[in-house]
Amino acid sequence: MKDFLFNIKSGLKNHNYIFKFKLIWCIPLMVILIGFDWISKAIVVNTMKYEGNNATFIPGIIRFNYIINPGAAYGMNADNKGLAITIATLVTLLLIIVFIFLKNKYWLIPINLMVAGSVANLLGRAWAPLTKDGISGGVVDFLEFEYAYSNFIFNLADAWVSIAVAIIFVIFVIYIVIEIIEFNMRKKDLKKYDFYCDIKYRKAFLFESYWSKINNKNQEKFSYKDYLSKNKQLQKEWKEYKNKE
Known part of the structure; x- marks a missing residue:
């Protein structure tokens, strides 16, 4: 107990x-x-x-x-x-x-x-x-x-x-559509799916890191401008990866 x-x-x-x-x-x-x-x-x-x-x-x-x-x-x-x-x-x-x-x-x-x-x-x-x-x-x-x-x-x-x-x-419908897309991606191209999951995780972590009220001492501190820039960079990485195919 x-x-x-x-x-x-x-x-x-x-x-x-x-x-x-x-x-x-x-x-x-x-x-x-x-x-x-x-x-x-x-x-x-x-x-x-x-x-x-x-x-x-x-x-x-x-x-x-x-x-x-x-x-x-x-x-x-x-x-x-x-x-x-x-x-x-x-x-x-x-x-x-x-x-x-x-x-x-x-x-x-x-x-x-x-x-x-x-x-x-x-x-x-x-x-x-x-x-x-x-x-x-x-x-x-x-x-x-x-x-x-x-x-x-x-x-x-x-x-x-x-x-x-x-x-x-509406969110439920969107989530269902996303799940179907992710399932098809995982089935057709596992490497692409893994890269997609990595980008998705990094974006979620970036969001939680910036919008925490108090950043951890071991956590990188950055401005809102930096947050938008990093988020844009992650989107760019995913776009460039898709365009390679």
């Missing part, structure tokens, strides 16, 4: 969290998205009539319809506020943990959007007005699709999460 705890502690200490990348790119974007959501909710609360001010936003697609949703995203668990808040809190904590440990810049994009949407809605419950039934802790929703079969009313935070899900789907 002692060795197990030591391994966990050592793993957490040595993990590359790429905090520099998250502090420079991810956190500011997250703050902006949360800010947009809160500002939009504040404008709706102060300018629109509750459940009585339907107005077209994008003709034939989206309209405004201000309500207070005591449930989760898109009205789920609306009849159980406690369960909705508990699930929202647990999901938010899980997403934050994933965000902290994740170091793939492509997966960080949708996770960043999910954290922004989840945090915005969770914190928004603290100041949202009461529902018409006098229930507190709800979420301000105001966007509704104008389709006859649509009963969903949502907000920008919900939209961030939906966009994140769409991006995850």
Whole structure:
């Protein structure tokens, strides 16, 4: 048990969290998205009539319809506020943990959007007005699709999460295509595949090395210009290798 705890502690200490990348790119974007959501909710609360001010936003697609949703995203668990808040809190904590440990810049994009949407809605419950039934802790929703079969009313935070899900789907498709390409490459030309893997590994290592918050004493320190130059050089190496064939 002692060795197990030591391994966990050592793993957490040595993990590359790429905090520099998250502090420079991810956190500011997250703050902006949360800010947009809160500002939009504040404008709706102060300018629109509750459940009585339907107005077209994008003709034939989206309209405004201000309500207070005591449930989760898109009205789920609306009849159980406690369960909705508990699930929202647990999901938010899980997403934050994933965000902290994740170091793939492509997966960080949708996770960043999910954290922004989840945090915005969770914190928004603290100041949202009461529902018409006098229930507190709800979420301000105001966007509704104008389709006859649509009963969903949502907000920008919900939209961030939906966009994140769409991006995850696209990334999955891209990864599948890449896996197929790599499989064919490995099958046809093992030498070319090995060189490709080496370039891929070196680019990943370069990214993690530069975007770490604090460089290791034994690690080479370089500027952002140097980082871009080294990354460009790796792309050039791969291009030149392919052109030789």
